[in-house]
Amino acid sequence: MNQKNYTILFILTLVCFAKFSFSQEQLPLPTPAQLQWQNAELAALVCWDMHVFDGEFYVQKEARITPVKDYNAFNPQNYDMDQWIKxxxxxxxxxxxxxxxxxTGFFFHQSDATPYCMKALKWQDGKGDILRDFKASCEKYGILPGVYIGTRWNSFYGVYDFKVNGNNQFAENRQQHYNLMIENIVEEIFTNYGDWAMVWFDGGAHGPEQGGPDVLSAFEKYQPNCLFYHNLQRADMRWGGSESGTVPYPCWSTFPYPSTGAGxxxxxxxxANNFQLLKTGIPDGKYFMPAMSDAPLRGNGGHDWFWEPNRDHIIFPLETLIEKYYKSVGHNTSLILGVTPNPDGLMPEFDVKRLKEFGDEIKRRFSSPVATTSGTGEKLVLKLPKMQKVNQLVLMEDIAKGERIREFVLEGKTKEGWQTIFEGSCIGHKFIHRFDxxxxxxxxLQILESKGDPQIKEFTVYNVEG
Structure with a gap:
């Protein structure tokens, strides 16, 4: 081999090494918990609190500062956790x-750290444990279990925005008491109930540096394989910038900061710009932090995360839920839908019906593909069984290797030749495109720009009627 060939070989080696080095070292990669989160795609936030039982309309600003009148109003006569989870x-x-x-500050588990918990109730002689039942039922039905812990507001203890009111010794002592209590409660939840798939601290969780309890240390010690959301140091996912259940396109799973903060x-x-950065992320963000798209099921003309009487009429229509699916899961996020059991201890009849309709319709739309393929490289051609009508396609990257694709074009072969279907940027975990x-x-599929070799996990086309 002459000197010229050696030089060419050396240059090619450097180029290959550079591509390998970039894709392996510079692209942020998801943790196993983040992969599990994005693969789940659909998550339910099951909202229950003491004000569900007071017969009054929930007003958040009042609930945050007004202790519950009678916590023994909690008396669900037909409580059936399996019905919820099914x-x-x-x-x-x-x-x-x-x-x-x-x-309200009430904890729906058996706690030795706070008296304001299931032990205080007359219901089930103070021996009930909703969190225990929830975890067991999730395991029974094959649902990943997550727990949402509110520490930022606690009307029972007089804590608002993480803090006890006042600047005197009493307030300082009270704050220390509250912080220690929360730390002990979190340790109970992390150690007495097995593994969690996700822990969600409502409104964030200020740590000791902001005068709040240290929950991150307990999380890292007892639930290291779980998804953490969130405090000023860490966020394994991010809010999608609205409670509409949708995000715009494109929505990247990478973010410029390791956390999002709160308030x-x-x-x-x-x-800035109505949380635009949360809604879109950035393509070359340093941190892997996928977005969520959240909305309450009872949000059609209202916005009820918690059950209220005579509100069945605000359940989203099926077609609205389907649209949210396309603009959340289909835009590289997971859809979190808020559901709420009623005071009888059951998921309401109309909610159950709509959830079933939603699940059945998603199955109908995505259970019979016309053709599918996968592969690596800058071009993939999907040959259909015959010339036929199609109107929907799904693209998925192998995000375990990072979000690599930056620009792509989709083209269809008609009788007249190739025609452009869509020109896009982000694929990520999943991109769904509908067309006439x-x-x-x-x-x-032609990849016009990527960071490292494109890795297409799925390229599927459908013809969806209706």
Missing amino acids: SLKDGGFKMAIFTVSHE ESAKKEIH AVDLSKIR
């Missing part, structure tokens, strides 16, 4: 998250 299973949900505590602690650029039905024999 309704979620029928809806196609892969994960469920239960509000073990919210703004005044959030960076100005995160607040057209007769095609092939569909071609």
Whole structure:
């Protein structure tokens, strides 16, 4: 081999090494918990708190500062946790998250750290444990269990925005008491109930540096394989910038900061332009932090995360839920849908019906592909069994190797030749595109820009009626 060939070989080696080095070292990669989160796609936030039982309409600003009048109003006569979780299973949900505590400060588990918990109730002679039942039922139905812990507001203890009111010794002592109590409660939840798939601290969880309890240390010690959301140091996922159950396209899973903050602690650029950065992420973010798209099921003309009487009419129509699916799961996020059991201890009849309709419709739309393929490289051609109508396709990257694709084009082979279907940027975990039905024999994906070799986990085309 002459000197010229050696030089060419050396240059090619450097190029290959550079591509390998970039894709392996510079692209942020998801943790196993983050992969599990994005693969779940559909999660239910099961919201229950003491104000569900007071017969009054929930007003958040009042609930945060007003202790519950009578916590023994909690008396669900037909309580059936399996009915809750089965309704979620029928809806196609892969994960469920239960509000073990919210703004009233009551904890729905057996606690030795606070008296304001299930032990205080007359119901089940003070021996009930909703969190225990929730975890067991999730395991029974194959649902990933998550727990939502409210520490930022606690009307029973007089804590608002993480803090006890006042600047005197009493307030300081009270704050120390509250912080220690929360740390002990969190340790109970992390050690007495097995593994969690996700832990969600409502409104964030300020740590000792902001005068709050240290929950991150307990998490890292006892639940290291779980998804953490969130405090000023760490966020394994991010809020999608609205409670509409949708995000715009594109929505990248990478973010410029390791956490998002909460309230005044959030960076100005995160607040800017109506939380645009949370909604879109950035393509070359340093941190892997996928977005969520959250909305309550009872949000059609209202916004009820918690059950209220005579509100069945605000349950989202099926077609609205399907649209949210396309603009959440289909835009590279997971959809979190808020559901709430009623005071009888059951998921309401109309909610159960709508969840089942939703699950059945998603199955109908995505259970019969026309053709599918996968592969690596800058071009993939999907040959259809025959010239036929198609109107929907799904693309998925192998995000375990990072979000690599930056620009792509989709083209269909008609009788007149290749025609452009879509020009896009982000694929990520999943991108779903709907288009007017057209007769095609092939569909071609061309990657125009990527960081490292493109890794297409799935390229599937459908013809969906209706």
